Structure formats: structure tokens, C-alpha cells
Amino acid sequence: MVFTVGVVGWGAWLTDRQGAFVTDAVRAERLAGLGVEQHPGKGRYYVPEQAVLVRRADGGAVGYLHYRLGGGVDVNVEDFLRTYDLGEPGGAVAIPEDLREALPGDEPGDGALVSGQVGRQVFVVRAVGGELPGGGDVYVRAEGQG
Numbered sequence: 001m002v003f004t005v006g007v008v009g010w011g012a013w014l015t016d017r018q019g020a021f022v023t024d025a026v027r028a029e030r031l032a033g034l035g036v037e038q039h040p041g042k043g044r045y046y047v048p049e050q051a052v053l054v055r056r057a058d059g060g061a062v063g064y065l066h067y068r069l070g071g072g073v074d075v076n077v078e079d080f081l082r083t084y085d086l087g088e089p090g091g092a093v094a095i096p097e098d099l100r101e102a103l104p105g106d107e108p109g110d111g112a113l114v115s116g117q118v119g120r121q122v123f124v125v126r127a128v129g130g131e132l133p134g135g136g137d138v139y140v141r142a143e144g145q146g
Contacts, residue, residue, distance in 0.1 A: 025051035028063030032120050032142035034084055042083050046075075052102045063142045064102040071135025077124055080138055081114070089114045089124040096121065099141045111139060119144055 028051040029035045036045045050066040069075050081088070089112030099121075100107040111123030120142035127135035 024053035027061070028053040028065055028142070031061055031063040031144050032065055032140045034065065034140065039084060044079075044083055046080055046083065050103050050105065054102060060143060060145055062098070062102075063140070064099050065138075065140040065142075066103050066105070066107070067138040067140075069134070069136050069138065071127060071130060071132030076132075076134030077126060077136045077138070078134060081124075086114050086122060087116055089122075093123075095123050095139060096141055099123075099139060103139075107139065108137075111137075 025048065026035065029048065030038065031053070034046075034048075039045065046067050046069075048065040049068045050064075052064045054062045054064070056062065067080065069077055069080055080086075091112065092110045093113045094110050095107060100109075108125050111125040114122040114124065120140060123139040125137045125139070127137075
């Protein structure tokens with residue numbers, strides 16, 4: 001009986017209100033305000049190539065996301081920004097070291113910062129050259145209660 005109660009409790013912990021499996025990657029997306037359910041009616045969503053959630057000692061969390069956008073008509077930087085109601089990126093600034101260290105890979109040193117983001121930083125790195133126009137990478141760092 002104790003085993004059954006434990007399994008049921010563990011199962012409940014792993015699910016959200018809709019009963020779907022919730023991973024740290026999904027939690028990182030939600031923390032950044034980029035979860036599917038946070039943008040109803042858009043008809044399209046982007047799945048991060050990399051997503052990391054780090055829990056702080058104070059109970060808060062930091063989510064790190066990387067979206068790779070191949071370019072072309074369907075998957076481009078402008079569509080990503082429009083889908084998530086983000087503004088236009090400004091000038092290039094240094095990408096925070098903790099974001100670069102959290103994601104596995106060779107992240108760039110700087111990117112164009114999208115201003116006006118409360119609790120998150122969104123950096124756009126546009127692809128140079130490439131076969132399809134509009135490609136690039138989007139890096140996100142978000143803080144809050146995860």
C-alpha cells in the first residue's frame with residue numbers, strides 16, 4: 001500500500017493540470033513566457049533546441065533556452081518575434097556568462113537584445129550568409145519561481 005501511494009504521488013508530481021508530462025525543459029519555457037499554453041491562438045510555436053532549468057538555493061529558478069531558426073518563409077527570426085509578441089532587437093550586447101555556460105555548445109559572446117522584457121532577457125543572433133534568409137539563433141535567460 002505504501003508503494004502504491006508513493007507511485008501515485010510521484011505520478012501526480014510529474015504531471016501538470018492538464019495531465020501532460022512536465023520536464024525541466026517545459027518549466028524553463030514557461031518561466032520564460034514561451035510555453036505553448038501561454039500564447040493561445042497563435043497557431044504555431046517554436047521548440048527550443050536546448051533548454052536548461054537551474055534551481056537556486058533561495059527557491060527561485062533560472063531558465064536558459066536556445067532556439068535555432070533555419071530561415072526561409074516559415075522558420076525565421078521575424079516570425080519567432082511576432083509569434084511571442086516580442087519587440088525588435090536593439091544593439092548588440094554581451095550575452096550573460098551564466099547563459100553561455102548553462103547551454104551545452106559554443107554560444108556566441110554577444111547578441112542583439114530585445115528590450116522591454118521583464119524577468120527575462122532575449123538575445124537574437126542573426127545568421128550571416130546561409131541558404132535561407134531570416135535565419136539565426138535566439139537565446140533566452142529568464143528568472144522567477146520555477
